[in-house]
Amino acid sequence: MNKLLEIQNLTVGYDAKPEVLKGVSLSVYERDFLGIIGPNGGGKTTLLKTILGLIKPSVGTITFFDEGRSVPDINIGYLPQINQIDKKFPISVSQVILSGLTPSGRLFKRYTLADREQVKRVAGQLGIEPLLDKPIGELSGGQLQRVLLGRAIIDNPKLIILDEPSSYVDKLFETNFYKLLGELNKEIAIILVSHDVGTVLSMVKNIACVNEGLHYHSGADISNEWLLAAYDSCPVEILGHGSLPHRVVLDHTVDANSKKA
Template structure:
């Protein structure tokens, strides 16, 4: 099992909040399906931005690997939070998936017939082959999710990062979507970021809880004690319902006041 990413002593912050992440250590492997959980405002999206190179750490290192050797960068696919998508932008499903094949650092590219065939192949994988000529503004949340996931995997990345993907899901497609992720994980590593502990536990191989620092748990047989420690002052219970357990936050007082959109700022 080879390393893809090694994060050591990572600290990240912003001008108005200098200590969003403190002394984070994490290793992501080439066959990993890592779930990242944590309260809103705890720094999950900040960690993702640091991995993607969108924000510079104040301390620590992020090292990428391929076949056991250090490399300068890693091919990473990314499915952002739904509130970062402008559905009014005039672009078709075909062109959205095609944009996933644009080489990093290049604005323009002449696409080949092989590229266009790859788009159709990916669209078929995602179940959106009949939507290729539609504008993204005409899509349901679940359809848009599949299209953006298609864009994320079109270039055969080593890793895909999914930031709160359940925000897109229409319930009719939810089970199929998570089954699809299981198939994708046979070909590439996945990091799935979510505040929904139940979804994470039902899908992933390993868990990291981010709440300023990071608590790592190999495997998904986690105890309430570990969760309570990882979430600090947020006591949690897990209830199982079929294949998708759900998390319950018990009554508690918490100094950090946040809203459902606050994570996008961190």
């Protein structure tokens, strides 16, 4: 299977904390479904922003590939945390999904009839076509997540990155949402970041724990021993419950000065 991106010896930080990530290496392949877990402040979001080109690493490289050849970049769709979205902004569902398109060869974003037909196709695929004319302020959390996913996939990306997609939605929607991701994964590679270890393990093909460094595990059948080693000072256990298992965090000491990356 062809490689999509390769991270080598990555170190990333900020003025206040120069090594949020240190010595991180990782490869992602076509139609991979990679789950990224880790404690708050471990660097998960920093890793995503670096892959997306929003942060420059102080050390290391990220190389992208297209059909086995090194390229400057690849088309990546991004679904942010839902609490980063201003639902009061006066924009409709169709406009949000359209904004995910990059009009090829056009200086200004003048969308064509074909673009708008593509919005309808994606909305139909996600079950939100009846919502296209609604303002986003009228949507439930689950509906808004589907709209944001539509924005992420409309430009036919090779990879989509989802940052805590199950936040602020109910469990029934979450189950259906992950089924939808499973269908998309037949054609698109996915990186899913979540604090919910149990849910991640029920969905993904491979797993990585980010806690300054990166622990990679091929396959999602992992042991408590691996989790303990990966989380270091933040041990966890997994309990099964219905179709989606849930995370149980054991008693541990948390540094009051730590911040979410």
